[in-house]
Amino acid sequence: MQRLNQLQHRLREAIMAADADGTAVRVASKTVNATRGLSSPEHLRIYRRAVTGTFKRALGQLYPVTMRLLGQQFFDGMVCRYMRITPSLSPDLADYGSSFAEFIEGFEPAAGLPYLPDVARLEWAWHRAFSAADETALNIDALSEVPESDRARLLFALPASASLLASQYPVQRIWQVNQEDWSGSEEVNLDEGAARLIIWRRGYDMRIDPLHDSEWSLLSALTQNMPMRKLSQSFPDMATLLPHCVEHGWIAGFKLGESTD
Amino acid sequence: MSERADVQIRGAGIGLRSQHQQEIIDRQPSVPWFEVLSENYYGAGGTALAKLEKVRNLYPITLHGVGMSLGSTDPLNFEYLARLKSLADRFEPEWVSDHLAWISVGGEYVHDLLPLPCTQEALDHVVARIDQVQDFLGRRILIENPSTYLSYTDAEMPEWEFFREVAELSDCDILFDVNNAYVNASNHGFAATSYLDALPLARVREIHLAGFAQLDSYLFDTHGDRIHPPVWELYQLTIQRTGPVPTLIEWDTNIPDLGVLVAEAEKAQAQLDAVSCSA
Numbered sequence A: 001m002q003r004l005n006q007l008q009h010r011l012r013e014a015i016m017a018a019d020a021d022g023t024a025v026r027v028a029s030k031t032v033n034a035t036r037g038l039s040s041p042e043h044l045r046i047y048r049r050a051v052t053g054t055f056k057r058a059l060g061q062l063y064p065v066t067m068r069l070l071g072q073q074f075f076d077g078m079v080c081r082y083m084r085i086t087p088s089l090s091p092d093l094a095d096y097g098s099s100f101a102e103f104i105e106g107f108e109p110a111a112g113l114p115y116l117p118d119v120a121r122l123e124w125a126w127h128r129a130f131s132a133a134d135e136t137a138l139n140i141d142a143l144s145e146v147p148e149s150d151r152a153r154l155l156f157a158l159p160a161s162a163s164l165l166a167s168q169y170p171v172q173r174i175w176q177v178n179q180e181d182w183s184g185s186e187e188v189n190l191d192e193g194a195a196r197l198i199i200w201r202r203g204y205d206m207r208i209d210p211l212h213d214s215e216w217s218l219l220s221a222l223t224q225n226m227p228m229r230k231l232s233q234s235f236p237d238m239a240t241l242l243p244h245c246v247e248h249g250w251i252a253g254f255k256l257g258e259s260t261d
Numbered sequence B: 001m002s003e004r005a006d007v008q009i010r011g012a013g014i015g016l017r018s019q020h021q022q023e024i025i026d027r028q029p030s031v032p033w034f035e036v037l038s039e040n041y042y043g044a045g046g047t048a049l050a051k052l053e054k055v056r057n058l059y060p061i062t063l064h065g066v067g068m069s070l071g072s073t074d075p076l077n078f079e080y081l082a083r084l085k086s087l088a089d090r091f092e093p094e095w096v097s098d099h100l101a102w103i104s105v106g107g108e109y110v111h112d113l114l115p116l117p118c119t120q121e122a123l124d125h126v127v128a129r130i131d132q133v134q135d136f137l138g139r140r141i142l143i144e145n146p147s148t149y150l151s152y153t154d155a156e157m158p159e160w161e162f163f164r165e166v167a168e169l170s171d172c173d174i175l176f177d178v179n180n181a182y183v184n185a186s187n188h189g190f191a192a193t194s195y196l197d198a199l200p201l202a203r204v205r206e207i208h209l210a211g212f213a214q215l216d217s218y219l220f221d222t223h224g225d226r227i228h229p230p231v232w233e234l235y236q237l238t239i240q241r242t243g244p245v246p247t248l249i250e251w252d253t254n255i256p257d258l259g260v261l262v263a264e265a266e267k268a269q270a271q272l273d274a275v276s277c278s279a
């Protein structure tokens, strides 16, 4: 299958190459028949267009607010650049685009909208939450059943759907006023202040909850797998803060970690 | 799974699209079955799966995918196949299908169905792959003829012969896409009936119908329109030979109201009924 393998590599390179008339297309053209009014490169171009269209559509659906802020043409151009340097490594197109925010950060032509990478991060978090595993809420009473002697080893987990996002821009507001069904004012004051958010799903209900400093700090610590022993030292108000976060649904489970002492 | 109707799939079904899910659950239109796009349900949870569960409790389904990359020279993606298998275990489709094509090489996916060269080398390769997939899934799969927009200089046989050989040698079933056969015949300049003459009829378990777009100098398979008259004609010729094989209306872009799809399915059903009466 060596011949087949070579042909497939050549074809993929011709389809993904930035230059529609470059070497990759010329090489692949030699293996493609010219037919009824279409030259070999024109046959390849049909696939180049189809593939580019697929990536544009996929990221456009995943990042609708980013697209709205940039306009479709600009957005599509950006996707074209992104897809050439970011191969898709999964047969599931829904896995594609996790690094889009980082790409935007380095994308000079979009530098005029400094909040854009965080908007994209929010949209990726939303996308993740939408199809994350279903979970039932944690019952706070279950915690009291853990023997006192084991409590120091407790480790807590955020919902599988949850992402934490900190931004120096009011990204939740930007996101909100750019929703299709938004009917209020679209004005956002960028000095409105920073945002600290948890994006997650409660049942089938998609949520973006703003967090206070102490909530943010605790939930961040939990993502670092900090055990109860350390949490109690770092958070003097643990006795109220923890149940408070459980009640909101931001903590979905706990387990016992290794005993270190 | 006692609540699920254990009906065999027959008649003209519709491709299930997410924007119609709720309406289907609420109104329960009289459609004999739905085809589900496997890749739309690879998430771990969420509303999409929950709604599919409801649809599945009302209707029989089939699973149709584009992710197997059967023709690729890469190793098979068993992570993908495992996800597909667990989806099939959960939703009990009557069958699972994918395409005679490849979508990846070197571990990189282009997410578009690319044609195989019709050579002995490619034939041997893809037959071995289908064998492996059928073993892994523990079921016979259906392979669909894709629409293509190029042919290779090193072809050793026509595409309809290649398609037939793949089915016979790997002992898989066939999903015959009438629209794709029509599009290819027009794009590559052969008689669409060549496909019919080559089809191993007993293996054809499903037929696809869809709309194409006429572009400058070729037909493009958009799945975004009503079925065109010449495709209806080719469909009639097909079912005269195969008998009333379950038929699916595929619509993927510019998706219209459910009613439009139901109307297309009814047209197909009328043709199927005519064939069963005369048989």
Ligand SMILES: [Fe+2]
Binding pocket: B144, B177, B208, B250
């Ligand atoms: Fe099809």
